Amino acid sequence: MSARGRIALVAAGVATPIGQDVDAFWSSLLTGVDGISTIEHFPVADLRVGRGGEIKKLTRVKDWSGVSDCRATRLLISAADELAAHAGLRPLPAAPTRVAVVVGTALGGVAEGERALAGDRRARRLRGGLYDSPAHNLARWLGARGPVITVSTACASGATAIGVGADLLRQGLADAVVAGGYDALSRFVMRGFDALRSLTRDQVRPFDRRRSGLLLGEAGALVLLRRDGEAGPRRLGTLLGHASVGDGAHISAPHPEGRGLERAIRMAMAQAGVTPADLDFVSAHGTGTLLNDRIETAVLKRVLGARAPAVPVNSIKPMLGHTMGAAATLEAIMCLLAGRHGQIPPTRHLEEPDPECDLDYVPGAARAARPRLSLSTSLGFGGQNAALVLEAAP
Amino acid sequence: MSARPAGASPVVAAAVEGLRAPVIRALGLHSGWGRGAAALPAEARVAASGRRVLSLGRPEALDARYAGDRFRRATRECLWALASVEAMLEDGEAAREAIEGDGTALVFVTAAVYAASNRAFVEGGGGRGTHFAYTAPAVVPAEVAIEFGLTGPSTVFIGGPPATLHGIWYAATLLAEGACDRALVLAVETFTECEDLYARARRLTGGPLVEAAGCLWLEPGAGTIALRPAGASRAAGAAIRARVGETFACEPLAAIAAWRHRGAREPLTLEGRWRGASTVLQWQDGQETAGG
Numbered sequence: 001m002s003a004r005g006r007i008a009l010v011a012a013g014v015a016t017p018i019g020q021d022v023d024a025f026w027s028s029l030l031t032g033v034d035g036i037s038t039i040e041h042f043p044v045a046d047l048r049v050g051r052g053g054e055i056k057k058l059t060r061v062k063d064w065s066g067v068s069d070c071r072a073t074r075l076l077i078s079a080a081d082e083l084a085a086h087a088g089l090r091p092l093p094a095a096p097t098r099v100a101v102v103v104g105t106a107l108g109g110v111a112e113g114e115r116a117l118a119g120d121r122r123a124r125r126l127r128g129g130l131y132d133s134p135a136h137n138l139a140r141w142l143g144a145r146g147p148v149i150t151v152s153t154a155c156a157s158g159a160t161a162i163g164v165g166a167d168l169l170r171q172g173l174a175d176a177v178v179a180g181g182y183d184a185l186s187r188f189v190m191r192g193f194d195a196l197r198s199l200t201r202d203q204v205r206p207f208d209r210r211r212s213g214l215l216l217g218e219a220g221a222l223v224l225l226r227r228d229g230e231a232g233p234r235r236l237g238t239l240l241g242h243a244s245v246g247d248g249a250h251i252s253a254p255h256p257e258g259r260g261l262e263r264a265i266r267m268a269m270a271q272a273g274v275t276p277a278d279l280d281f282v283s284a285h286g287t288g289t290l291l292n293d294r295i296e297t298a299v300l301k302r303v304l305g306a307r308a309p310a311v312p313v314n315s316i317k318p319m320l321g322h323t324m325g326a327a328a329t330l331e332a333i334m335c336l337l338a339g340r341h342g343q344i345p346p347t348r349h350l351e352e353p354d355p356e357c358d359l360d361y362v363p364g365a366a367r368a369a370r371p372r373l374s375l376s377t378s379l380g381f382g383g384q385n386a387a388l389v390l391e392a393a394p
Numbered sequence: 395m396s397a398r399p400a401g402a403s404p405v406v407a408a409a410v411e412g413l414r415a416p417v418i419r420a421l422g423l424h425s426g427w428g429r430g431a432a433a434l435p436a437e438a439r440v441a442a443s444g445r446r447v448l449s450l451g452r453p454e455a456l457d458a459r460y461a462g463d464r465f466r467r468a469t470r471e472c473l474w475a476l477a478s479v480e481a482m483l484e485d486g487e488a489a490r491e492a493i494e495g496d497g498t499a500l501v502f503v504t505a506a507v508y509a510a511s512n513r514a515f516v517e518g519g520g521g522r523g524t525h526f527a528y529t530a531p532a533v534v535p536a537e538v539a540i541e542f543g544l545t546g547p548s549t550v551f552i553g554g555p556p557a558t559l560h561g562i563w564y565a566a567t568l569l570a571e572g573a574c575d576r577a578l579v580l581a582v583e584t585f586t587e588c589e590d591l592y593a594r595a596r597r598l599t600g601g602p603l604v605e606a607a608g609c610l611w612l613e614p615g616a617g618t619i620a621l622r623p624a625g626a627s628r629a630a631g632a633a634i635r636a637r638v639g640e641t642f643a644c645e646p647l648a649a650i651a652a653w654r655h656r657g658a659r660e661p662l663t664l665e666g667r668w669r670g671a672s673t674v675l676q677w678q679d680g681q682e683t684a685g686g
Contacts, residue, residue: 097623106530108552110512116591117516123595130506131531132553136669146623148671149560150552154532160549167567171413173621188516192526243573246500246548248539252527260545263496267547267573382532383539384548 005271007166007239008231009390010224012333013083015075017053017217017320020060021082025330026337028319029345030366035320036204036215041071042187049199052185053217053321070128071184072109073137075220075326079180080138087224092143094175099144102165103135103222104157104181105325106380108150111186134182146174153244154380155285157181158221158328159388163242165225175230180222183324189216196252198289203349204322206286206315207293207357214287217321221329237336240373241272241389252381253291258299260385261377265303272389274373276304279311279389281344281371283331284361285379286315287322292379297357300377312369314362318348328378332388335374339392342370413563414570415619415677416577416612420488422481423651424474425606425641426450429481431655434648438639442602446593448639449586450605453477469528471507471584472537474607478580479538482609493611494543497575499568502535502550502582503561505642505668510587534582546574555631555645555666556673562610562646562664563621563675569614581643582607604639608647620676630665630672642668646675 012022017035019025028035035053044050060078061067067077084090092099108131116125127133132150139148147168151161158181165179183189193199193216200213228238245267247260254261269275282304284296301308316334323330338344343366350363371392378386426448427433427441435441442448456473468476483490511528518525527533532550539548547568551557558581565577585592585603592603624630634649641648646664653662664675 105552110529113509113512114516117513121594126591126595129509129512130552131508132505132557132669145671147556147560147621147673148553148669149557152531152550152552153548154530164549164564167564171563171567173563188512188529192515192529195526244547244549246535246539246544246546248536248543248545250540251533251536263545271571380532381527381530382534382536382550384532384536384550 005170006228007169008226008228009236009239009336010226010231011083011086012223012236013079013081013086014219014221014330014333015055015058015060015078016219016330017055020078029316029334030343032346032348033319035217039185044190047190047194049194049201052215053323054185055218067141068128068137070109070112070134072182073134075184075218076103076134076138076182077141079220079222080142083178083222083224089142096143096145098146098175100146100165100168100174100177101135101139101144102149102151102161102177102179103138104151104161105131106152106154106157106183107189109133110188111184114186114188142178144178153384153386154382155322155324156244156328156378156380156384156386157325159376159378159386160244162239162329162332162388163244166239166242169225169227177225178222179225180329181325182220183218183326185216185218200288204288204318205349206288206317206347207354207361208350209352209354211288211290211293213289214317215321217323219320219323219326219330221326221333223329223333235393237339237393238391239388240274240391241268242387243267243271244384244386247383247385249383254295254379258295260383261379262299262302264385264387265375265377268387268389274389276307278373279375281335281338281374282311282313283335283374283376284313284315285377286317288317294356296377297359300359308359312344312362312367313359314345314347316345328376328386331376332390335376335390336392339371342368344369344371413566413619415615415617416566416569417615419611419613420482420486421608421610421647421651421654422478422485423608423647424450424478424481425648426604431651434638434652436637438601438604438637442639446602447585447589448602448604450474468537469511471510471582472534475534475538475580475582476541478607478609479542482611486611490542493576496546498544499547499565499574499577500535500539500544500580501561501565501577502580503558503643504531504552504582505554507531507534507582507584510584513588535580538580554642554668556668556671558643558646559621559664559666559673559675565612566619569612577612579610579612581647583642583644599640601635602639604641606641606644606648608644610647610650622674624665624672624674626670627672630667
């Protein structure tokens with residue numbers, strides 16, 4: 001990829017159930033902190049499963065005056081507060097009209113819509129229920145007046161948003177992009193996944209023969225994107241390639257052979273100019289559902305070919321739950337931190353490998369390895385598939 | 395619909411560095427006013443005669459065609475998405491095979507189409523798993539992708555008219571990068587199921603809410619295309635809004651339909667305003683530009 005096409009991920013900010021800054025998040029991933037707990041922010045007694053990766057209290061931002069009480073917005077702004085500290089967003093690194101915000105979400109501020117339906121008649125509840133509302137709240141908080149884009153490719157949104165943000169930079173439509181993803185836990189989403197029987201009463205066990213489903217989590221995750229030549233030497237890493245592809249197979253299940261995911265990976269690798277021999281690590285979607293893990297394994301084996309058994313693959317969802325719109329951004333950040341720190345976080349709760357899932361999933365404990373080139377994969381409702389190819393900073 | 399012959403290229407180009415403008419191959423549009431640009435009124439408020447929502451109703455032909463198969467679960471908004479693609483194919487005098495496969499990108503844009511499903515899910519007690527999937531905006535283009543066999547690049551943008559301008563820009567980007575051979579920009583908005591909620595927020599919307607579904611077929615072109623913020627200009631999109639009513643993300647597609655219908659020769663400039671910010675997308679005739 002040409003230098004013009006390379007996009008730097010300068011810094012990151014996160015709010016997650018296992019840490020409300022990047023350092024805490026990283027250290028929790030390595031030590032296997034369990035972010036899953038009984039949900040306390042709304043009633044769950046009537047649900048089959050009432051556990052998830054809930055953030056009990058947002059602790060980073062002390063003064064919420066002037067900020068919507070929409071939880072999704074606050075997750076984003078918690079992440080942005082850390083990003084601002086690391087990336088120097090006060091003042092903004094470019095003219096406000098040249099700073100864009102691109103965030104991905106599966107459900108936006110859906111809880112605001114629930115409140116409106118429950119009788120809260122304030123117009124701001126209705127406005128807040130529109131899925132693009134938190135992105136605009138974030139842009140206002142940052143003082144950014146460039147394009148504000150909300151991407152909703154379901155649970156692949158956090159990857160698609162980074163890709164769209166990179167395209168804004170490549171096309172010269174912005175000089176800095178705050179990109180990432182978020183989603184908050186709500187009764188709405190818990191009831192939905194509960195009704196789909198997707199939630200497990202056990203631990204989340206990606207690639208384990210006993211796996212029985214996912215657990216949801218909430219998070220906000222943001223990165224600052226700049227063009228390679230304008231980013232300076234201090235950075236998390238570089239985005240080399242991305243793709244978001246539909247598979248046209250089913251509204252809520254992946255293509256049975258993972259053809260959409262395979263196309264997304266191959267397109268992202270082609271854009272990055274890398275081959276399977278170049279890849280050091282794969283961050284899998286790894287939800288712990290029967291279908292996802294088997295299909296994802298088969299796709300990785302097809303794409304990586306003979307190298308597949310030698311490439312470590314992990315899933316961090318057992319520790320914090322599936323954070324939906326935030327998941328792919330968190331996983332991209334994790335890939336780059338692995339390269340920086342020389343450690344790959346483990347796939348927790350993988351104890352009895354499924355014979356159909358026969359790759360190296362980094363079970364047990366974190367592994368000493370320094371992946372330079374990583375592939376991160378994501379899937380979502382609506383047959384959405386996304387892939388990012390990332391290079392860790394030296 | 396436009397009398398422009400299939401395959402014609404009313405295209406645009408402009409100023410931004412490097413991004414080649416696509417040509418418009420075809421456009422399908424349904425709205426609460428009827429089918430295509432010919433049905434659009436001169437002034438929405440007058441034509442609405444006090445009605446707050448102009449509904450699309452249900453697409454009866456599609457309802458009948460899909461009765462009993464997997465589309466029985468499809469929502470009204472999904473069916474109108476399908477109908478707009480069919481109208482687009484008709485406008486382009488193309489068979490559905492022309493868009494099938496990996497070569498077609500699909501960019502879906504909406505501000506609020508998920509509201510109806512969200513409400514049904516919330517008020518229905520949330521016990522129907524199949525229904526929950528339809529609360530994801532990505533499911534509307536998924537139904538289109540399943541029906542027409544679209545397996546190329548795909549994304550979903552949420553927002554009002556500027557989001558559609560971003561969607562057209564993104565489609566142009568995919569075409570310029572060679573990531574696809576053609577790109578469809580699909581927009582759908584429905585309001586009827588939440589009419590009472592919108593009534594609470596009347597001051598947030600300027601005119602009658604007009605349901606609409608449109609699909610724009612873009613192919614690689616020779617010019618360039620410019621997308622730029624336009625500050626807080628209240629005038630952005632005002633003319634088409636006054637004519638058509640509030641169609642949220644469908645507004646730029648209605649503007650293109652009107653532009654084509656009147657056989658306009660001037661460069662196409664699309665404006666959109668949403669949440670206090672305005673965006674402009676300028677196209678010029680790429681062939682004219684290239685020819686100097």
